[in-house]
Amino acid sequence: MRITNNMMTTNLLTNVNKNLERMSKKQNELASGKKIHYASDDPVLAAKVLARRTDLAELDQYDRNTRDALGWIEITEKAIEDNGELMQRIRELTVQAANGTNTAEDTQKIQAEVMSLREQLISNANSTYAGRYIFSGFETDKPLLKPDGSYNIDVDQYSIDNKPIVKYEVGVGESINVMTSGLDIYGTVEEINIMNDTFPSGTAKGTVAVQEKLVGVFDFDVNYTLDNLDVTIAGSNYVVDESTLAGTSGRPLTKDQVLSAYSDATNGNGLLSDVANVYFNAKDELVIESKLSGQMSMSQFSSIYTPVSEQRTDATISMLKGNFDLTQDYSLDTLDVDFDGTIYNVDESLLVATVFTDLTEAEVIAAYENADDGFGGVLSDVADVYYDDNGVFTIESKTAGNINISQASGIFTSFTDIGLNATADRMIGDFDLEVDYSLDTLDVSVSGVSYDVPEAALIGSTLTPLLQADVVTAYENASDGSGGILSDVANIFFDATGKLVIENKSLALESMSQSSGIFTTTLTEAVVKEEAVINNGALPFVDPLLPEDIDILMDNDISIVINGVARKVKPSFDAVITDVASYVAEINLRLDDAFGSDVVDLSVSPPANKLTFTAKNTINSIEPEITIDFPRTHTSQLIADIDELIDNLEIGKHSRIGELLDTLDGHIGNMLSLRADIGARSNRMDLIALRISSNSVSFTSLLSDAEDADMAEVVMELKNAENVYQASLSAGARIIQPSLIDFLR
């Protein structure tokens, strides 16, 4: 190969460049310590690196969560442990005090100590972690107990049954509850209140009921005025006034028109809207939904196929064509035309051409048009006679189809041609053979003449479907009332796709319609949730209310939970309440405020002031559930028991003090079981923390494997690349320098 100096220079440059590139890459790896900088360096590894980094970032978060959870649980554990010891001490003191040998001074000392222990119990209840009160449930911004030992937070049955759960996530999909409810430790005292005994309370759930509805597609482009859209519900027929429902494709019906026609349908006594909801659903189907629950027969007569009117262009027409010589004398000829078996007699005597005068085209046409069949009909009734664009004499059938037209004399060649204007109307639609049409109106109107289809014969069902032949026969025999039947003017058949076709025999574009244009209704069972009702109580006051009763009503919250949403209501402070009715009205206002209107309703029925709370079916997919409860007292059972102990110590009632020992033992047992629970959680947290740290180590090493450069290897490679680089430079210097020029002297 011929090598030039430039080639060598280029080669050298390319190679030096490659070496530099390699060195730069290695140097980059060394400087950053990373194997990959762009995803394209190694797409698979890059994806792995991303995954590992996310894992690590998450582990980091889980680690922090675990440590926070541990902190919280430790504080809880400490407080409960402390409480346990305090209670133990109180128990010892109680045992001492129960001993009848104590002097009054001893008892007083014991009482003083119990009181200070009580202070400590209260202060433990208000322990905090990072500024949050750990025993106050979700009300973490409030201390659990007031200094007097009563609850500072909201206490009701709901908060007792639904213990607050603060979950910390400590692994993917793995969370742990860190919270212990203070109510569990300190207990609650039930309030004794005149309302508590008589006011309705408890939980009620809505039951499942079945309602029926009719659903169907309502075609807005159809004229329903000849139709029968009546709806039957539970045996009662509601007559729909179809006269307002004249839709056309140019001016379709509006939904409002349809809805009002149905809503105003009457059975003579009441409206359809009284017993059913009529609306368009999200799929734009018309729904008639019974308001009555339970399965009852609903039906709408019309349930038909929707015929679509269209123009057909595949119609054939028969024509007779020929060159009519205008210079001949036809008077002795026979020009009579055989049109589909009927002979039309042409008066040939009119067609006489002489040497001086030729026939005119008009004369010929007139002669043929007036050809009569002997029964009063003329040829122009059934055929058009004209000269076509090419001057050829034509007799064209007015009806589509293969019709034999012939003439004895040979001036015509008869053939069937597809006319240019061979369009005809037809209607086409799906005909459901499994439907009972006996109550329906299927009447067809062709060119303004209505043909009455004998629907009574068309009783189809899923088990005994109609035969296509029966349907065709019924339509064919549809009578116009004056002797004509539909098959005279139209062909009726099922096409290859199973659609019923009513095809106008006439070629003119004439109006065709079927009165039933209808929507297909299907009966569906809607599952609807009934209302949930609580009515097991009454207001225990006389009406009108006494001032002290009003005070009780004004002061007392009613705690209501509906579908998991808990609210408290009581009359607003400025409400004017004088009697039961005004109280109920005020509570209803507050209920609307709390839950929104139409969710829950309070009603009262005299004379016993029986109260009924009704949770309505607001959300279709949820069975309504209602719980009514009275507020609990804000007294802690534990503190109350200790207070009783202190009181008894005060008066030195040994027998009662002895009895209180059992109560104290109960509290101590409670503390122990809570401690066990917390301890178990604490252990679990320790294990999780351990797992996270070991995961973290292994993930870090995986990440490092994936993305960190192996320094030793990179240094070696860099050194190697450097050597190659130097070698290529020195080789280049040697080769390029000498050339012939150096030796030409």
Next chain:
Amino acid sequence: MASTFFGYSIAKTGLAASQMMLNTVSHNIANANTEGYARQRITSHAYAPDTFPSAPGTIGTGVAVDNTQQIRDEFLDFKFRSETTKVGEYGALADTYRTLESIINEPSDSGITTVMDEFFSAMHELNKNPESLTTRALVRQRAIALTETVKGLSKSFKNEQVNLDFEVTVVASQINGYAKQITDLNRGIYMTELNGAKANDLRDQRNLVVDKLSELVDIQYYDDSAGRFYVDVNGRSLVSHYTHDELIPMERLTRENPDDVDRLHDLQWKSGSTFTAQSGKMKALLEMRDNISGSQKGLPYYVDKINEFVDVIATELNRVHKSGYDLNGDNGTNLFTINNMSTSDYESSLIVGGYNGTAAIDVSSAVIAGTDISLTEDENNQIIRDNINSILRNNPDYTGKSIKYLQGQYMVVDRITAEDISISSDIEFDLDKISASATAEGAPGDGDNALNLAQIRHNVGLYAWGSPDDFIKSLVSNLGVDAQEAMRNEANEEVMLSQIDFNRQSIMGVSLDEEMSNMVMFQQSYNAAARLMSTLTEMIDTVINLGR
């Protein structure tokens, strides 16, 4: 018997030929480093010999110089150019992918995955300290950081699209310029060669321009029998002897892809029809600028993917956030809207004009088809998500749209795009509005909803590609694979090209050694011819002196 001075005449042709050859050597050396220069050689032959009646045989009459010939291999030129086209294409692809990779900036400590890590981390902190305003502020800032990051990505992508568009117009004008140069050179060459001479140096220049043109578009070129030169691009004539067509960038009136920047340019021939490229740099530029799908995914694909990512995660975060309760026990708002709108403004604007500026399309019934109260909430949510995905996939009108739950209905609306996303003004102005609590009475201590929000990152049903993390991972590795392929192709083609160029240079390059040895050779032959002259002179001298 030949004339006395016949020898002079022979020697003179030798002198002249050697001189011309020396000049050509000189020309070669002078152009040793000229780009595109092909070395030249003088071809010569012996003059037709004379016959003499007085003597048998013929006698040579000297040397005749025929032509200055270029040493060049047309086939290698052809191979070189078709390879250049590929290098141009893959080079442009690789360049763009390099830019895309720098924009996405993954794997790194500052890419979108890190921002997401921080965002979800903030949600965990919120779960642990739902009442703390510090934590809430952190959540807000992380949410803003997320919006800013995707906004930055989207803007950079679109910026790159503008750059590519500019490059398209530049390359178009380059093509026009080259076409013009070729017609000029055609004129020079044709004129020069009318008398049968070879316009070697002009041809070199033209070959060089064709080389350069071949990098930009795929060209076919040929000479006709009359020596006219033609260049076609993808079957359309670019240069036809003295005339050439031009590419005109026309501003687009409608966007080709929903998220394109406005007023990109389509190329059109001045003579009318639209321009299409089969390969070359231009094709790569157009593909990278316009392709939203296909084998060579361009910028619109990545913009679309980022938008899909943003819309789905924002919609899901909004859904969960709305299902919670804020610090005051009120129902949640949206976490994200567009252009700093409030939740209510955003939703009503969507309903009125959220679908291409027209009212949103209600598809609730199709979306909830198949859900049932007997199933769990998670199962129903999954059915709804699947339905939404299939509705969006199966309806071509809904490409690049999103289905959102607005005021109780599922509606088809425009996506929340990466460019427009922002946190909702409700949350921007009131930290209390962040709904950490899952129940109304849970406030302030309940952080369950924050945990629900944090768990969204593990929801593998969210995207066709899995969870949000998986989505980014797939996007990055897809880009990596594409970029790697483009770079590998570029490197391969460059090797091929340099190999062909090596061969080409081997034929047409100037070798100084060769020229030097030729110089010595021609110098010697010149000297010899001169020497002959002087010998002849001596001979004649002798003859003349005979008569003395």
